[in-house]
Amino acid sequence: MITFFNDGHSAHAPEFEFFRGERVPCFETPARAEFVKDRLAARGHGLRTPHIDSASVLARVHAPRYLRFLENAWFDWIALKAGNDQRQPFPSVWPVRSLRSDLEPVNFIARLGLYSMDNGSPLSAGTWAAAKAGADAAASAAAWVAAATGGTRASFCCSRPPGHHAGADFMGGYCFLNNAAVAAQALRDAGAARVAILDVDYHHGNGTQSIFYQRADVLFVSLHGDPQTEYPFFLGHADETGADDGEGFNLNLPLPAGCTALRWFEALEQACLRIRRFDGDALVVSLGLDTFAGDPISTFSLQSGDFSRLGERLGALGLPTVFVLEGGYAAAALGANAVNVIESFEGV
Ligand code: SP5
Ligand code: ZN
Numbered sequence: 001m002i003t004f005f006n007d008g009h010s011a012h013a014p015e016f017e018f019f020r021g022e023r024v025p026c027f028e029t030p031a032r033a034e035f036v037k038d039r040l041a042a043r044g045h046g047l048r049t050p051h052i053d054s055a056s057v058l059a060r061v062h063a064p065r066y067l068r069f070l071e072n073a074w075f076d077w078i079a080l081k082a083g084n085d086q087r088q089p090f091p092s093v094w095p096v097r098s099l100r101s102d103l104e105p106v107n108f109i110a111r112l113g114l115y116s117m118d119n120g121s122p123l124s125a126g127t128w129a130a131a132k133a134g135a136d137a138a139a140s141a142a143a144w145v146a147a148a149t150g151g152t153r154a155s156f157c158c159s160r161p162p163g164h165h166a167g168a169d170f171m172g173g174y175c176f177l178n179n180a181a182v183a184a185q186a187l188r189d190a191g192a193a194r195v196a197i198l199d200v201d202y203h204h205g206n207g208t209q210s211i212f213y214q215r216a217d218v219l220f221v222s223l224h225g226d227p228q229t230e231y232p233f234f235l236g237h238a239d240e241t242g243a244d245d246g247e248g249f250n251l252n253l254p255l256p257a258g259c260t261a262l263r264w265f266e267a268l269e270q271a272c273l274r275i276r277r278f279d280g281d282a283l284v285v286s287l288g289l290d291t292f293a294g295d296p297i298s299t300f301s302l303q304s305g306d307f308s309r310l311g312e313r314l315g316a317l318g319l320p321t322v323f324v325l326e327g328g329y330a331a332a333a334l335g336a337n338a339v340n341v342i343e344s345f346e347g348v
Contacts, residue, residue, distance in 0.1 A: 001323075001342040003040055004140045005047045006159035008133030009033045011126020014088055018119060026122060027297055027329040028174040033160045036325065039335025040158065043343070047158075054132070054139035054182055057189065061181045061211060063169035065104060069115050070176060071128050076108050089123055091116045117165070117172035117206075117232070127161070131176040134159035138179035138324055139186045145282060145320045146190035154321040156342050157183065162326040164205035164286045165232060173203060173232060174327070180286040181211045183322045184218050192281035196221065196319070198271055200310065201288020201326040202298040204236025204252065208286065214246040219278045222286075223267040225299065226254040249278075257299040261306050264291065268313060275317060283319040289328030289337045296329050307337045311344030321345070 010030040016023040040047060058067060078084045091113035095101040105111055112123075134157075141155040157179060164180055165173030184195045197212070199205035199222040212218040227236040242250035251274050253267040275283065289307070291300040302310075314321065323342060328334045 001045055001154055001156050001346055002144055003045055003047050003156040003158050004050045004137040004144070005037055006033070006130070006134045006137040007049060008126075009130050009160045012124055012130035012161050013126070014122035014124040016088065017122050018090070028161060028327075029331060030160070032328065032331045032334055033158060033325070035331050035335040036158050036338045039339045043339055045339070045342070048140070050133065050137040050140040052136055052139040052143050054135035054186075057139055057182050057186045058135055058177065060185050061168065061178055066115055066169040069111060070131070070171070073112070073123055074125050074127060077123070080108055085125065090119045115170050117167070117170050121171045121174055121176070127176060131161055134161065134163070134179055135177045135182045138163075138182040138322070141322045141324070142183040142186035143190065145322050146187055146192065148320055154323070154342070154345060156323040156325075158325050158338075160325065162288070163207070163324070164199055164201060164288070164326050165203070165207045167207040167210045172207065175207060178207050178211060180205070180208050180284050180324045180326070183284045183324055184212070187282045187284070187322070188217060193217065194219070194278065194280035195282050195284060196275045196278050196280040197284045197286065198275060198314070199224070199286035199288070200268070200291065201286055202290040202295065202300055203231050203288065203327060204254070205286050206232045206235035209235060209240065209250060212246065213242055213250060214244040216245045216249050219249045219251075219275065219280060221251045221253070221271045221274055223253040223255060223264065223271055225257050229257050255300075259300065261300070261302050264300060264302065265309070268310065272313060272317060280319070283314070283317060283321045285314060285321060285323045286326045287323045287338065287341060288326035289334055292328065292330050292333060292337055294330040294333055304333065304336050304340060307340035308344040311341035315345040315347060
């Protein structure tokens with residue numbers, strides 16, 4: 001499968017995040033993308049350099065003031081104090097209920113809180129560059145599929161940082177720019193009247209859901225750990241079905257933490273039935289691989305062979321498809337698991 005690889009990904013390399021009150025090494029590492037790249041190369045999949053500037057699509061998916069903040073965030077941070085280039089900023093205050101989010105404070109950490117849903121999305125010097133290059137990779141993968149003439153094309157956006165927790169105006173869950181939303185919007189702009197998004201990451205894709213919640217032209221379907229116990233906790237319940245024009249175009253299939261692969265595939269079947277009924281022109285798959293049994297922060301139990309079964313089922317939908325890499329933190333297994341999906345999709 002043609003893969004658009006974000007060569008700029010390694011510019012985003014924060015050192016640590018917080019876990020149980022302690023600083024721990026980041027789970028979302030540059031090595032993740034390199035493991036996938038190595039496996040793709042070993043299996044003979046063509047790697048392409050992204051060639052599309054996603055700026056105009058980004059402006060349709062994200063709020064202008066958030067994009068401005070993110071692009072300048074590291075510069076603003078290091079300008080604050082000598083030595084900040086050796087420190088990571090984290091938010092410490094958030095505009096929850098009754099606080100104002102219409103005004104952008106001057107204080108940098110306050111602005112970081114305004115534009116964050118958690119303290120789990122560490123920034124580094126190259127975060128904007130890496131995230132923007134990732135959005136370019138998503139737009140490029142979408143353009144490749146949109147340009148298909150006869151036959152069904154598919155492409156893979158192999159990038160990090162991931163994107164599905166990022167909303168129109170906030171970062172979260174290691175995500176800054178919503179690559180799956182960029183791919184879906186790019187497909188729409190290229191002429192697809194209706195696009196389905198299937199999110200199979202362990203965590204609910206709250207950012208993607210919220211971006212398209214009021215729209216009927218983009219269906220969002222997600223299977224994920226039940227938000228009652230699993231991150232992102234505050235979205236992803238079954239009663240979230242869409243609003244306004246988008247009513248009926250959002251389907252969440254939360255699953256209990258620790259559930260079996262059998263149960264997961266039953267939910268996948270429900271998801272596929274909904275996607276088939278939607279009858280869209282293209283599919284975007286938010287391909288999180290943290291449903292893997294060996295994942296260090298998740299509780300599902302898919303084995304490497306199950307990712308082949310996933311790819312096969314998605315291939316049977318017969319839709320032009322853009323795969324977008326999301327989570328998955330058992331880094332050394334990521335290559336085999338990702339390649340199992342895309343090869344089985346193509347019937348290899
Ligand atoms: C894209 C993506 O997969 N983002 C996930 C963000 C999850 N951040 C919260 C991590 C909480 C880790 N809890 C670990 C429990 C281990 N026993
Ligand atoms: Zn995840």
